[in-house]
Amino acid sequence: MRSYEETGVVDIGMLKMPAEEQLRKGVAITECIQPIPCNPCKEVCPTDAIKMDDINDPPDIDYEKCIGCSLCVEVCPGLAMFVVRKRKGKAQITLPYEMLPMPERGDIVKALDREGNVVGDAKVIAIKHGRTNIITIEVDEELAMVVRNIRVEK
Amino acid sequence: MRVEQHPILKFSHGGMIKFYFNGIEMYGFEGDTIATALYANGIKVFGHSAKKKRPRGFFCGIGKCSSCMMRVNGVPNIRTCITPLQEGMIVESDKYDLPETAPYRKPERKTMDVDIAIVGGGPAGMAAAIEAGKHGDVSVLIIDEQPRLGGQLIKQTHKFFGSSMEGAGKRGIEIASEMEEEARKYADILLETSVIGYYNRGHHFLAAVNKLKGIVYEIKAKKIIFATGAQENYLVFENNDLPGVYGAGGIQTIMNVYGVKPGKAGIIVGAGNVGLILAYQLLQAGVKVKAIVEAMPRIGGYFVHAAKVRRHGVPIYTKHSIMEAVGKESVEGAIIAQLDEKWNFVLGTEKKIDCDFIAIAIGLTPSARLAQMAGAKVKFIREAGGWVALHNEFMETTANGIYIAGDAANIEEASAAMVEGKIAAVHALNSISPLTNFEAIVEELRNEISSLRKGKFGEKARLAKERIYEGYYEELRGNRSG
Ligand SMILES: Cc1cc2nc3c(=O)[nH]c(=O)nc-3n(C[C@H](O)[C@H](O)[C@H](O)COP(=O)(O)OP(=O)(O)OC[C@H]3O[C@@H](n4cnc5c(N)ncnc54)[C@H](O)[C@@H]3O)c2cc1C
Ligand code: SF4
Ligand code: SF4
Numbered sequence: 001m002r003s004y005e006e007t008g009v010v011d012i013g014m015l016k017m018p019a020e021e022q023l024r025k026g027v028a029i030t031e032c033i034q035p036i037p038c039n040p041c042k043e044v045c046p047t048d049a050i051k052m053d054d055i056n057d058p059p060d061i062d063y064e065k066c067i068g069c070s071l072c073v074e075v076c077p078g079l080a081m082f083v084v085r086k087r088k089g090k091a092q093i094t095l096p097y098e099m100l101p102m103p104e105r106g107d108i109v110k111a112l113d114r115e116g117n118v119v120g121d122a123k124v125i126a127i128k129h130g131r132t133n134i135i136t137i138e139v140d141e142e143l144a145m146v147v148r149n150i151r152v153e154k
Numbered sequence: 155m156r157v158e159q160h161p162i163l164k165f166s167h168g169g170m171i172k173f174y175f176n177g178i179e180m181y182g183f184e185g186d187t188i189a190t191a192l193y194a195n196g197i198k199v200f201g202h203s204a205k206k207k208r209p210r211g212f213f214c215g216i217g218k219c220s221s222c223m224m225r226v227n228g229v230p231n232i233r234t235c236i237t238p239l240q241e242g243m244i245v246e247s248d249k250y251d252l253p254e255t256a257p258y259r260k261p262e263r264k265t266m267d268v269d270i271a272i273v274g275g276g277p278a279g280m281a282a283a284i285e286a287g288k289h290g291d292v293s294v295l296i297i298d299e300q301p302r303l304g305g306q307l308i309k310q311t312h313k314f315f316g317s318s319m320e321g322a323g324k325r326g327i328e329i330a331s332e333m334e335e336e337a338r339k340y341a342d343i344l345l346e347t348s349v350i351g352y353y354n355r356g357h358h359f360l361a362a363v364n365k366l367k368g369i370v371y372e373i374k375a376k377k378i379i380f381a382t383g384a385q386e387n388y389l390v391f392e393n394n395d396l397p398g399v400y401g402a403g404g405i406q407t408i409m410n411v412y413g414v415k416p417g418k419a420g421i422i423v424g425a426g427n428v429g430l431i432l433a434y435q436l437l438q439a440g441v442k443v444k445a446i447v448e449a450m451p452r453i454g455g456y457f458v459h460a461a462k463v464r465r466h467g468v469p470i471y472t473k474h475s476i477m478e479a480v481g482k483e484s485v486e487g488a489i490i491a492q493l494d495e496k497w498n499f500v501l502g503t504e505k506k507i508d509c510d511f512i513a514i515a516i517g518l519t520p521s522a523r524l525a526q527m528a529g530a531k532v533k534f535i536r537e538a539g540g541w542v543a544l545h546n547e548f549m550e551t552t553a554n555g556i557y558i559a560g561d562a563a564n565i566e567e568a569s570a571a572m573v574e575g576k577i578a579a580v581h582a583l584n585s586i587s588p589l590t591n592f593e594a595i596v597e598e599l600r601n602e603i604s605s606l607r608k609g610k611f612g613e614k615a616r617l618a619k620e621r622i623y624e625g626y627y628e629e630l631r632g633n634r635s636g
Contacts, residue, residue, distance in 0.1 A: 005452040008460030008470050034457040037609050038315045040323040056609035075323050077313035078458030099438060099466075100161045116467025131323070132313070133161075149465040 004033065009114045012145060018063040018084075023144070026068030026085030026092070030059050031148075032078055041072040041081060070094045074130045083136075084144050091144035092125065094136045102133065103152045110151040111139050119143060122150055156194050157413045157439045162311045162325065165413035173243040187301075188234035188245055189215070189222050190412040198397045198484045200224055200234065201247035209483045211397025215404025217299055217348070218385050218521070221395075225249040229365075235404070237366060238301055238346070261363075261370045268295045270582050271360055271375035272341070273349045273524060276305020277329070277568045278560025279381035280337040282575035287340020289595070290583040294341040295373065297362055299348040303337065304330035305383055306561075307568060309406035311438065312431055315456070316569045316606070326568070327410075347371065352378075352528040358555060377555045377582035380525040380543075381575055384518035384561040389423060392478040398485025402432045402515035409439050417511035421488050422446045423476050427455035429515030433463045444507050447474040447490050449497070456611075477504060479512055488512050518565045522558065529553030533625045538564045538618035544626040547600070549578035552629050557582060564618050573603045 003011050010031045018027050028049070030041070035056045042050040042059060049065035050072065052058075073081045073094055083094035103109050103124045111122035122137035139147050157165065168184025175197060182191025189212050192200065199209045200222055212222035217236035225246040226232040234245070270286050272279045275298035283294050302308065310326025337343070344362065347369075351361040358378050362371040386401035388394070398417065402424070405416045418441065422429045425448035433443045443463070451473050453460045460470060473493050480487040492503040522543040526532050530543040530551030542564055549557045557578035560571030577599050584592045607616045 001452055004457055004461075006472050008453055008457065008464040010457075010461060031461060032458055035610055036315060036456050036458070037606065037611065038322060040318050043318040054608075055605070075313075077315050077323055078456065079462050080458045098161050100159055100440070102161075112465060112467070114461065115464055131325075 015145075016061070020086070022063040022066075023084060023086045026083055027063045027066045028061050028068065028070070028072055029082045029084050029145075030061055030080060031082070032058050032076070032080035034058065036078075038077065040075045040077065044071045044075045046071065070128075070134060073134050074128070074132050079132070082148065086141055086144060089141050090138050091141045091147075092136055092138050093122075093144065093147055094126075094134055095148060095150070096132045097135045097150065098132055099152075101152050101154045102127070103135065103150070107152070109137070110153065111137065111143065111147040112149040112151055113146050114148050116149065118151070119146055122147065124150075155196060155415045155417075157409060157415055159440070160413075161438055163327070163410060163413070167413070171239050171241050173239060173241075173245060175245050176247055182239045184239075186239040186412060188224070188226065188232075188237050188239050188243065190408050190414045191239045192234070192245070193408060193414045193416075199247075200397070203395075204250065208395055209397050210395070211484065213399065213404055214386055214401045215407035219401070232365070235407075236299060236301075236346075240366075261368045263370050263372065265372045265374070266295065267374045268293045268342075269375070269586055270294045270377045270379065270579065271358075271373055272296045272379045272381055273360070274298060274305065274381035274383055274560070274562065275300075275303040275337070275343065275345075276381060276383050276560060276571065277307055277333065278383075278562070278571040278575035279305070279379070280333045280575070281572035282379050282381060282559060282579040283337045283341040284333070285576040286579040286583050289580060289589060290587065292583060292586060295344065295375075296337065296341050297344045297347050297349055297360070297373070299346060301346055303334045303343065303345070306403070307333075309403070309410045310431075311410055311435055314568065316567070329568070344371070349524060352524060354529075358528070376586055377557065378528065379549075379557040379559055379575070379578045379582065380522070380528070380562055381558075381560045381571075382521040382524060382562040384565055385521050386514065387517045387519055389476070389514050389516055391476050393481070394479060396479050396481050396485050397483070398481065398511045399479055400511060400513055402428050402513050405432060405511075405513050406435065409441075410435060415439060415441050416513075417485075417509070418442065419444055420509045420511035420513055421476070421490070421507055422513045422515055424448060424515035424517070425450075425453045425455060425460065425470055425472070426515060426517065427459055428518075429513070430455040430459035430463060432513055432515055433468055434459070434466075437463070437466055437468070443468045444509050445490065446470045447476060448472045449475045449493055475499070476512065480506070485509065485511055518561065520562050520564060522562055525551055525553075525556060525558045525562070528556045530556055530558065531625075531629050533622075535618060535621045535625065537614060537621055542618075542622060544622055544629055546623060546626050547577075548581035548596070549574055550581060552626060555582070555585070564615060564622065566615050567606070570603060570606050570615065573599055573606070577603075
């Protein structure tokens with residue numbers, strides 16, 4: 001049994017890590033690691049960066065092709081796609097957010113890890129309203145692979 | 155206890171309606187059921203058991219469990235969870251006797267004669283109606299006991315999984331409205347009408363009632379498709395009958411259809427997809443989820459659903475279950491504990507969690523009873539989760555002209571339910587008057603369904619279906635030789 005099947009938290013070792021320069025460009029990180037019959041991310045990707053031979057295969061992202069457009073973040077029903085970009089000692093993380101209250105641009109919100117623990121503050125730098133609202137936050141660079149959710153306290 | 159704001163849903167409540175609960179004046183909204191109006195007024199205890207006087211509230215929320223029955227306008231045993239609230243209604247607890255002046259109108263009798271009658275307007279039933287309407291010139295009728303079409307779909311605020319081709323990425327509620335619009339083009343629809351029986355007088359007949367309007371229908375049909383969905387499984391633990399212990403679907407109904415919260419904070423028993431999705435939906439409605447407990451060593455639902463709620467700080471305790479619900483008139487807490495290899499509680503690991511509701515999400519059982527009444531042979535098939543109606547690849551049961559589709563046939567997913575509904579409809583149509591392209595249509599639908607059942611999560615359905623077909627053919631052979 002894989003540990004994530006018991007905890008509901010991804011084992012970071014299972015994720016395919018992009019190279020530093022790919023992270024500087026900004027790429028999609030998928031935390032969809034279990035075979036399930038699903039493919040909207042692959043269908044929506046404008047650069048064909050997502051490889052999936054069978055609908056049951058987990059997505060495999062080609063970080064060279066990915067342009068970090070975050071369309072897959074918006075469409076994914078599993079809320080398992082994130083875009084991470086490193087810039088000037090900070091990490092910008094684009095994540096799906098389907099809760100209330102919605103933050104506003106410029107707000108400082110709580111940055112949460114994969115277990116919902118507060119690990120620092122995050123600044124909201126962009127919001128895109130769509131079928132699922134997606135929010136881009138800025139956190140300290142070392143939190144790039146740690147922060148996966150926010151809490152808005154209003 | 156109304157949901158004040160929601161990130162996905164908009165609740166457009168109708169006008170105010172006055173009603174009386176045990177003589178006390180209360181208000182609900184047009185569009186409420188009696189049960190949701192009571193809940194919105196903070197009433198959880200609907201009555202007491204006749205003998206032991208244990209408090210009673212609603213459990214399933216879809217008219218299947220009888221836990222919510224009350225006397226309404228003098229008529230006893232009304233299922234308040236599916237009965238729309240009306241102006242001036244008199245709702246009473248603990249009254250079982252018939253009133254002295256009979257409130258009964260002599261029921262109005264209506265007869266109908268259709269080619270295909272579909273019982274249940276969920277995804278399976280609606281897909282069947284649409285398919286029948288598209289391929290043939292037949293009269294189709296959908297009967298559903300809910301106030302609106304859609305079945306389980308109308309409660310699903312999450313984006314559906316599956317292939318982009320079949321609408322994955324859309325939310326359940328969106329799929330339901332799109333299908334409803336289509337279905338209305340091809341079929342007549344009777345809502346708030348329960349099918350209560352089947353009989354055969356040389357032809358198939360269904361008996362259905364609209365209890366509130368006092369109409370009894372006698373429906374003659376050439377073919378019947380039962381798309382009646384499923385029923386929630388129950389779990390044995392101490393005080394499991396307290397108001398505040400609900401089926402997962404019941405919570406989804408009051409919360410996502412009627413905009414009424416089940417409570418302030420709860421726990422969920424079962425970490426399959428239903429339990430995980432329910433947890434997420436509760437968070438969206440502004441309700442706290444203190445824990446999800448799962449008896450198995452691993453989370454049964456999709457990992458991505460688990461990760462979604464974990465990110466919001468909801469703990470999932472695997473190898474744990476609920477021992478006891480705590481509370482007098484309604485739930486005030488839950489005691490959970492760890493399980494050992496033999497499924498016994500490990501003493502000393504008990505934890506008390508303060509909560510005002512407990513959601514049971516441990517699985518569903520197909521509702522095949524009506525099909526059985528219509529002559530379909532049923533069999534206990536473990537892979538299918540219980541007693542199921544035997545059927546063949548065309549969804550026809552062992553009773554001629556009686557079909558079953560969707561969760562009623564075997565618990566699966568909405569997309570599979572739709573395809574099964576279509577297969578049943580095409581076969582029914584073809585046996586009324588042969589279609590020229592029958593083989594081709596069926597072939598395509600079959601391919602669609604087998605690709606859905608291909609992966610690891612489809613394995614159970616694959617096995618269940620094999621056993622169901624096997625049983626069907628055994629039964630046929632048995633009949634011939636015997
Ligand atoms: C929390 C949750 C999440 C889900 N997520 C997904 C998902 O992401 N993707 C997916 O594909 N599937 C999902 N499903 C499964 C999907 O909702 C069901 O498989 C599907 O709704 C089954 O369709 P159905 O038409 O067979 O039954 P239902 O949708 O249950 O419809 C049955 C209908 O029959 C009516 N009925 C029953 N008995 C009678 C009677 N005697 N008289 C009149 N009417 C009657 C009922 O009122 C109901 O409207 C989910 C289910 C749940 C509970
Ligand atoms: S971010 Fe854009 S380019 Fe990259 S994988 Fe997602 S959809 Fe494709
Ligand atoms: S859309 Fe999301 S859940 Fe579906 S395969 Fe892609 S990453 Fe996984």
